[in-house]
Amino acid sequence: MYIGIDVGGTFTDGVLLDENNDVLQSIKVPTYQDLSKSIEEALEHLIRGTDTAKIKRLVLSTTLITNILAQKHYEPVGLLLIPGPGLNPDKLNFIGDVVIIDGAVDYRGRVIEKLNLSDVDKAATYFSKKGIHHLAVACKFSQRNPELEDKVIAYLNKHYPHFNTMASHNVSGLLNWVRRSNGTAFTLAVNEAYQGFIQQVKETIHKRGIACPLHILKADGGTLPLEASLRYPLEGVFSGPAASTMGALALTEESTTAIVMDMGGTTTDLALILKGAPLLADKGASLEGYPIPTRALSVASLALGGDTSIKSSDNKIGFGKRQGPALCLGGPVITITDILVYAGLCHIGEKDRIKPELDKLAQSLQLSAEELCKQVTDLVIDKLEKSINAMFKTWEEEPAYRIWQVLSKKERRPRQVICLGGPAEALGLTWGRNKNWKILVPPHAQVANAVGAALAKNTIRMDLIVDTEQKTYSTSIGGVGDKLNKPLNTVEQAHNFALELFEKTKDKWDIQGDNANETEILYEEGFNIVRGWHTAGKIFQIGVQTTPGLIGYVDKGVKTNE
Numbered sequence: 001m002y003i004g005i006d007v008g009g010t011f012t013d014g015v016l017l018d019e020n021n022d023v024l025q026s027i028k029v030p031t032y033q034d035l036s037k038s039i040e041e042a043l044e045h046l047i048r049g050t051d052t053a054k055i056k057r058l059v060l061s062t063t064l065i066t067n068i069l070a071q072k073h074y075e076p077v078g079l080l081l082i083p084g085p086g087l088n089p090d091k092l093n094f095i096g097d098v099v100i101i102d103g104a105v106d107y108r109g110r111v112i113e114k115l116n117l118s119d120v121d122k123a124a125t126y127f128s129k130k131g132i133h134h135l136a137v138a139c140k141f142s143q144r145n146p147e148l149e150d151k152v153i154a155y156l157n158k159h160y161p162h163f164n165t166m167a168s169h170n171v172s173g174l175l176n177w178v179r180r181s182n183g184t185a186f187t188l189a190v191n192e193a194y195q196g197f198i199q200q201v202k203e204t205i206h207k208r209g210i211a212c213p214l215h216i217l218k219a220d221g222g223t224l225p226l227e228a229s230l231r232y233p234l235e236g237v238f239s240g241p242a243a244s245t246m247g248a249l250a251l252t253e254e255s256t257t258a259i260v261m262d263m264g265g266t267t268t269d270l271a272l273i274l275k276g277a278p279l280l281a282d283k284g285a286s287l288e289g290y291p292i293p294t295r296a297l298s299v300a301s302l303a304l305g306g307d308t309s310i311k312s313s314d315n316k317i318g319f320g321k322r323q324g325p326a327l328c329l330g331g332p333v334i335t336i337t338d339i340l341v342y343a344g345l346c347h348i349g350e351k352d353r354i355k356p357e358l359d360k361l362a363q364s365l366q367l368s369a370e371e372l373c374k375q376v377t378d379l380v381i382d383k384l385e386k387s388i389n390a391m392f393k394t395w396e397e398e399p400a401y402r403i404w405q406v407l408s409k410k411e412r413r414p415r416q417v418i419c420l421g422g423p424a425e426a427l428g429l430t431w432g433r434n435k436n437w438k439i440l441v442p443p444h445a446q447v448a449n450a451v452g453a454a455l456a457k458n459t460i461r462m463d464l465i466v467d468t469e470q471k472t473y474s475t476s477i478g479g480v481g482d483k484l485n486k487p488l489n490t491v492e493q494a495h496n497f498a499l500e501l502f503e504k505t506k507d508k509w510d511i512q513g514d515n516a517n518e519t520e521i522l523y524e525e526g527f528n529i530v531r532g533w534h535t536a537g538k539i540f541q542i543g544v545q546t547t548p549g550l551i552g553y554v555d556k557g558v559k560t561n562e
Helices: 035-046 064-070 117-129 147-159 177-207 239-251 336-342 355-364 369-395 399-407 424-435 445-455 491-508
Strands: 002-007 011-017 023-030 057-062 077-082 097-100 111-113 134-139 164-167 214-217 223-225 258-263 268-274 300-302 310-313 316-319 416-421 438-441 461-467 472-475 481-483 519-531 534-546
Touching (some): 002 035, 002 445, 023 445, 035 177, 057 177, 057 239, 064 177, 077 117, 077 147, 077 177, 097 117, 117 147, 134 147, 134 177, 147 164, 164 177, 214 239, 239 268, 268 369, 268 399, 310 336, 316 369, 336 355, 336 369, 416 424, 416 445, 424 438, 461 491
Parallel strands (some): 002 057, 057 214, 077 134, 134 164, 416 438
Antiparallel strands (some): 011 023, 310 316, 461 534, 519 534
16 A cells, blocks of 8 residues: 655645555645644544555655745855856856855866865855855865865864855756755755654654655655655655646546646646656756756746635735635635635535625625626636746747657647646636636546655666776765776766666665666766877766656546536
8 A cells, every 4th residue: 555645835635545556545634834743634544444564655745845945934055166267156046145265176077276275264254244054065066076075064164163064066966066056055954944854754654653665755756765855855845746747647547648737725836748748847946046956847836726815906806815724614814715615616615604705895896796706717717827828938948848749740739737636626627618728637636646646656866977087986876986997988888887886876775666677867978088189088977867657547537628
């Protein structure tokens, strides 16, 4: 059996699946400020009367990291950068306060300019005066040689122990220095809260007598063992949208091409599936407009959900911030959900609670209650339509989308939407009729995120860099490196060496079972090192990961508006 739990901004969803991927139990509970309380409440329902020894895996999806960063619930982080020659950091997109220091590593990993430790002293003084006590140290090409980063970290730890420091080569092996730098800063920002959350999760699950492997859903739709996620917390950013996308895949036909719309209480997430494969963001994820070194699905979040409040301004209907649950569920103000309930499109809560406030708002706008409901519904649909059209401009820039267009018989955008979340069926089917979309409402649409988490495959990534002249290699997983003891003359040979090392990495992180033998090469390249008129060696770079996907599909029974 498998358990999937999705901790959303408003509700926490959970499912228990059997070995045939049938849903045995499902639950939706409030998301409390203490997220472990929501997880425990969901587990209490899911495992009641179940032999916990039969549970093979528990996968958790959480908005914790996204919310910490979006709400800025973290202390500021400073960036101590070592760019070397050839770049002007002032023209690049870094988060937070930046100090540049001397020193340089070249593309081969050789130190070509030594550190000036007095620069580190000046930077420490600057950050201390600004009240910044978290420092990310990022040197260009440090993933090929971390020497300068390590020296700066050691110096800071010895002379300025009040700083909490982190080196970028321990966060990512990507060549993209800006993404690696920002990723280190964001990792420092969320690290303490994430470590505490994971400890609470482990205690909660242990208390419930569950001893199966524990995983976190990643932004690319795969999962990562809980212990491994402690070193790479940013892998779990955007796991909510990833969960809804994987849930949509698990609950519909395997070759479906459609937009995924998941309306929660606070936001609506949008994603795209092309012939049964979720669309990936080719350049990786971004947080608050800053690029980070996290592989992610190409998703967008619209600040519009079932709990979004309805307001009037200048005799016009508009939307306000979420102030709590829907009025029909005991909340303080009228929401989108209340409108759907009153219009007979949704059947939850106490409809009688809505009428007095709805009548009052309608009268202030000189409308009947029915006219108000129609205008609000039309406005929600228009916002969704505009958001999807805007998102398509981003999707159409992705290489995978362009390939799909070339292979498709018709060069047009998909007009099919998979609707998930609380108001999915009510709003989706109305939207389909009004705007000529084909709407799919799968079974278990309200807990699809939890289904997606439960059935997502394990994934882990490794980047390899080889310098045959120096006879050295290193990988992104913890900066593992050693002397090269075999000849590598071609990309194919480097490819095979990468797969050999990756097998050891998978064993280290306990990546077993469903797709342990399925790997994908993310990129591979090699170029010559030329000395005078002769080739002195080669540099190879290979990126490999276990393939994301699903371990199975749920029996179908999809509703449509056709």
